[in-house]
Amino acid sequence: MNTLIKSICKGMVFGISSLMLTVTSHAETKAPQAVEKIDLQQYIGKWYEIAHLPNYFQRKCASNTTAQYGVNTDQTISVLNSCRTATGEMISSIGVAYPKNSGNSKLKVSFLPKGLRWLPFTKGDYWILRIDPDYKVALVGGPNDKYLWILSRDAKIDEATYQSYLNTAKNYGYDVSKLIKTPQ
Incomplete structure (x- = not known):
């Protein structure tokens, strides 16, 4: 039983970490923006x-x-x-x-x-x-x-x-x- 709980906790930690990494990588990108002005x-x-x-x-x-x-x-x-x-x-x-x-x-x-x-x-x-x-x-x-x-x-x-x-x-x-x- 203890092994099962540890496995579930590890899975949750991995899932949360993956989600945070995904959110962080998307947070670093932004929608394309044109430069303000060109000559x-x-x-x-x-x-x-x-x-x-x-x-x-x-x-x-x-x-x-x-x-x-x-x-x-x-x-x-x-x-x-x-x-x-x-x-x-x-x-x-x-x-x-x-x-x-x-x-x-x-x-x-x-x-x-x-x-x-x-x-x-x-x-x-x-x-x-x-x-x-x-x-x-x-x-x-x-x-x-x-x-x-x-x-x-x-x-x-x-x-x-x-x-x-x-x-x-x-x-x-x-x-x-x-x-x-x-x-x-």
Whole structure:
């Protein structure tokens, strides 16, 4: 009987400890937050994708993924995403991003033809979650953990910088074990 009670107590202690560890690890993460403000003139231009979470619309991309941003006359942002497929073909997608906050760090992006962009639920979130002061590396995601990209002005970044951006993503609750590094 004494052994049974000890086993039950050990099980309870283990269960409580596991629960506390789970609560503690979740307490360390927080919902993704866009930076307060970006300088759009510094942000526009060409970015290389360093890594991304798997997603449907990039299923054909195998390497050389880039994003080119510009400012349109109506203050929307032009988007040209390009990549190389496994067969070596370069493909691209043209879209437009609409600023959703005064700091231009939260955008809604659509890749639909211009005449269909009015449709509800056809724009994806594009939040700049972190950007270095020199606008050389950026972490982009959204209000949930569905999409994530690490972008750089250079085709490669050093491991310390990469790990630092991974840590930021982890703190926002992203499962960085699923990130795919992009060959450039």
